[in-house]
Amino acid sequence: MILESFGLEKYMDELIDSTNYQLRVMKYEKPKTKDSTHDAHCDSNMLTLLYQNEVNGLQIQSKDGEWINMKPSPNSFIVLIGESLSVWLNGRLPSPSHRVMMKGNEDRYSLGLFTRPRGGYVIKVPNELVDDNNPILFKPHDHEEFLKFYYSEITQAAVKPGGYISRLKAYCSV
Ligand SMILES: O=C(O)CCC(=O)C(=O)O
């Protein structure tokens, strides 16, 4: 759907062939005293699909910085755009900052399917998205090399307490 909306269907096979999938089950314990908030972040992968039990908790940050509570119906998935996809789209779609805020008396479980680019595949903005009005914003890069940088001591130290910095965009900005 995203590729179609940009007229980039021809890249579909290439992207599917260069994708790895990770399925993760996450447990968020009910808060012991007052509300508990998990770190806000943007996912650095391509796409994240989330499914949760009946306990809400996911919040998405709007452009003006407001936190919006997600209340998905029980038969729906939440789809988040990751920074890799945002970079591949030359920033045409943003990757939302999100966090989990736990309230109440019940544990929350969520299931996440994370799609990420395979090591060795070079993420490069398609030529179709670059022109005089839309200069290229990101350099071609290999996601695995980025992850090495991401987990390096330098970048860990650069993460300000309570604040999120986009390490992928810092890594490959032109
Ligand atoms: O559990 C959720 O709803 C969000 C999980 C999440 O943001 C993540 O694992 O990156």
Ligand SMILES: [Fe+2]
């Ligand atoms: Fe996330």
